[in-house]
Amino acid sequence: MIQDQLKRNLCIPTVPKRIISLVPSQTELLVDLGLKDYLVGITKFCVHPVELRKEKRVVGGTKQVNYDKIKALCPDIILCNKEENTKEMVTELEKIAPVHVSDIYTITDVYALINQYGILFEVQPKASELIAVIQHAFLRFCEEVKTQPSLRVAYFIWKKPWMIAGKNNFIDYMLSVCNYENFYQGEERYPEINLEGLENKVDMVFLSSEPYPFSEAHFLCFPENLQVKLVDGEFFSWYGSRLQYAFNYFRTLR
Numbered sequence: 001m002i003q004d005q006l007k008r009n010l011c012i013p014t015v016p017k018r019i020i021s022l023v024p025s026q027t028e029l030l031v032d033l034g035l036k037d038y039l040v041g042i043t044k045f046c047v048h049p050v051e052l053r054k055e056k057r058v059v060g061g062t063k064q065v066n067y068d069k070i071k072a073l074c075p076d077i078i079l080c081n082k083e084e085n086t087k088e089m090v091t092e093l094e095k096i097a098p099v100h101v102s103d104i105y106t107i108t109d110v111y112a113l114i115n116q117y118g119i120l121f122e123v124q125p126k127a128s129e130l131i132a133v134i135q136h137a138f139l140r141f142c143e144e145v146k147t148q149p150s151l152r153v154a155y156f157i158w159k160k161p162w163m164i165a166g167k168n169n170f171i172d173y174m175l176s177v178c179n180y181e182n183f184y185q186g187e188e189r190y191p192e193i194n195l196e197g198l199e200n201k202v203d204m205v206f207l208s209s210e211p212y213p214f215s216e217a218h219f220l221c222f223p224e225n226l227q228v229k230l231v232d233g234e235f236f237s238w239y240g241s242r243l244q245y246a247f248n249y250f251r252t253l254r
Contacts (some may be wrong), residue, residue: 002120005113006082006105012098015122016076021046022062022082022089026102028081029114029240032130033123040073046244065089073095077120083169104239106173107138113239135241138177141247145179148254151203153180154193155236158212159221161192174236178250180204199223207231229253 002010020041021027025159027046029041039052041059046052061067062084080090082103093099100120102113111131115156118127155165155175166170166187175182184191184200198205205222207214210233219228233254235246 002116004100004126005109006101008101010076010077010100012100012120014076016073016120018076019079019121020059020070020073020075020077020188021079022065023079023084023102024048024062025240026079026081026233027052027239027244028238028242029117030121032241033114033117033121033126035121035123036042036119041070041190063089065093065101067092068097104170105168106170107134107177107239107243110239110243111135114241128235130241130244134241137244137247141250142177145177145249146254148179150179150181152183152201153204153206154183154202154207155197155208155209155231156212156214157190157210157233159218162195163190163192165189166191171236172241174246178253195222199226202228203227206231208236210234210237 002012004010017038018040019030019035019038021030021039022043024043024046027042028048031049036038039056042052044059045057045062057069058072059065063086077101078093079099080099080101082101090099090101104110114127114131118124146219153175155171157165164184167188169187169189170229172182172185205226205228207218207228207230209230215229216230222228232249235240235249
């Protein structure tokens with residue numbers, strides 16, 4: 001008996017050998033833990049490593065999946081996330097196999113997830129090594145960035161309507177790690193906003209590469225005197241093994 005990050009008890013009598021992952025960052029994490037051969041099903045958004053979608057069965061996206069395809073793969077376990085997947089999906093998937101749900105807000109939650117996977121799939125040495133690598137990079141970066149000035153930012157994730165990362169999510173947490181002040185931290189998790197007067201509220205606008213594919217063409221939507229940057233959304237929102245490279249990327253933004 002194990003617990004997922006929602007404190008739900010899962011009965012998994014043996015080490016799962018047939019895994020379906022419905023979360024792109026967790027799929028990449030599994031591969032980096034040496035579990036690629038155990039993956040039997042993934043989403044169309046599982047883009048790392050790049051060849052994976054040609055090798056594994058794609059069962060849908062993160063919000064909608066083909067339950068018949070999943071059932072036909074005879075999974076031992078299905079991996080989900082509270083934010084990326086829906087409660088209704090988890091309920092349906094539990095009719096097929098045990099469902100482990102992650103719930104990530106901070107880097108401590110990331111360490112806990114990696115540790116859970118290490119135990120669940122019996123890859124504790126690799127999990128411990130990965131945690132140590134991420135932790136070393138994280139602590140080193142935190143020491144460096146605390147001497148740099150804080151900047152007020154708005155982190156955009158969507159257009160039509162304009163949506164930004166608000167409070168109580170992993171993006172907001174990573175912005176704070178980078179010593180950015182999320183101007184919309186007091187708002188809901190992903191509020192819709194208008195751009196009127198934005199230049200008087202923030203020092204900088206970040207346009208994320210995902211889920212909306214912003215480009216430099218969108219710079220024209222903002223006042224000329226407002227600094228706008230394209231940022232790699234994977235480094236701000238993917239909470240698996242990609243974090244070992246994130247802090248070097250964050251240095252380039254400064």
